[in-house]
Amino acid sequence: MDKKNPLSESLEDYLEAILRLETTDKVARQKDIAEAIGVQRGSVTSALKVLAEKGLVNYEPYSYITLTSAGRKIGREIERRHRVIKDFLSRVLQIGDDKADATACHMEHVMDTETVNSLVKFIQFIDNCPRAGADWIEAYVDYCSAGKLDRKTCRSCLNKCVADFAS
């Protein structure tokens, strides 16, 4: 089901929303799923039937909705992609919070696990490499406003970097 039968973006969204509701509200109610996704209530029922068919949610009419372990696994993966991508967009690219979130909502469906793993590694590297780190991101922010790099600024930036490493 994984490689050959990928879920649609829409169904991935449902799993993600159900997972979030399960953790914040204890249970996922159809009404809240509808609201979370921004869809009419009837659409949720249709989606739940499809997800149940695929063995990703436990669904009986008029009763509580829960994820199966397969569904939870996918939901968690989508949620993880969302976190990683949003972190990159907001902390690294300096995209505003709302837009970072909205964009991550779409990107999470088109970047596969492996690609997101690469992004995770890259962010780790930025955070931990002595040549990068928070002050390097700060330098990037300055570069964005200044529009250019100049040797003087770069020299002091680099000096500070070396000093920080030595300490």
Place this chain on the structure above:
Amino acid sequence: MDKKNPLSESLEDYLEAILRLETTDKVARQKDIAEAIGVQRGSVTSALKVLAEKGLVNYEPYSYITLTSAGRKIGREIERRHRVIKDFLSRVLQIGDDKADATACHMEHVMDTETVNSLVKFIQFIDNCPRAGADWIEAYVDYCSAGKLDRKTCRSCLNKCVADFAS
């Protein structure tokens, strides 16, 4: 039409393909569009009608297909996003060429112009900041294989960085 009526991913793909065919083959033929997108010939005709309706292609049955200036503008923007994203995925994240291309094909539709502009700036910064650059990416590659940073390696890496800046 821009903000309120965004094109579907599918229609964006058609514009991108037509633009590419116009530049490589001089003209975009329906058959080649179908092949480029991986769709049956009939599907292309339907799409062309919709695009013509929206004023993005010049379309008359049985005649040549050309982009209008509005269509060309969108096509070029999508193509640009593709280039930027692919560059980031392959050169920075070190994703293999084919996958970088395939993933960029999807990401180009969900990352808006502003977000891609941010990515452009960030890549520029990586390429030009003395603390980053090609050797920093190289260090990232090493980090990926080693799985960790160690102080000794970092020291020499940083020393080299300083030396390169001075020269």
Place this chain on the structure above:
DNA sequence: TTACAAAGTTAGGTATTTCAAACTTATTTG
């Protein structure tokens, strides 16, 4: 120049995802 192949179109059909509105079940409250 006619006949054939290639390119393009049309028609009819399927799948997915959504909506609105009528309907059913569950829950709350007087």
Place this chain on the structure above:
DNA sequence: CAAATAAGTTTGAAATACCTAACTTTGTAA
């Protein structure tokens, strides 16, 4: 507990984006 309200479901319709197969137009070659 009964009636009102909330939650959930069903049905029928629409939009999008495909497909296949039959059909038409165009261009070419005998």
